[in-house]
Amino acid sequence: MVSTADEPSMVLIARHDLKMSAGKLAVQCSHAAVSCTLNARKTHARLVERWKNAGARKICLRVDDLASLQRLAGQAQAAGLVTYIVKDAGHTEVPPGTVTVLGIGPAPRRAIDALVSELKPY
Numbered sequence: 001m002v003s004t005a006d007e008p009s010m011v012l013i014a015r016h017d018l019k020m021s022a023g024k025l026a027v028q029c030s031h032a033a034v035s036c037t038l039n040a041r042k043t044h045a046r047l048v049e050r051w052k053n054a055g056a057r058k059i060c061l062r063v064d065d066l067a068s069l070q071r072l073a074g075q076a077q078a079a080g081l082v083t084y085i086v087k088d089a090g091h092t093e094v095p096p097g098t099v100t101v102l103g104i105g106p107a108p109r110r111a112i113d114a115l116v117s118e119l120k121p122y
Contacts, residue, residue, distance in 0.1 A: 032103030
């Protein structure tokens with residue numbers, strides 16, 4: 001049996017300062033989740049399968065601003081985790097190129113928790 005700390009998970013970290021609507025947030029998180037999954041399949045196919053078979057756990061958290069999101073992205077990349085930064089096309093609520101969400105994973109839950117344990121749910 002796999003321990004909870006070893007179970008794969010994904011985290012979607014959204015910028016709270018953008019005050020995105022619920023629909024916009026959902027779409028931006030979806031972009032991050034799909035892109036992370038596709039990227040992870042290239043290098044961590046077995047982990048992605050474990051993650052999918054275990055229910056594809058995803059958690060949405062928030063950061064206060066772009067600098068906080070970029071700092072977390074750097075830490076996740078330095079830890080060897082799959083990441084994806086969503087830059088919006090600018091058709092609705094935010095200007096083109098606005099960084100909205102950071103996706104991390106799927107990865108072992110303990111690796112993700114080590115980076116985001118201080119963050120609050122969105």
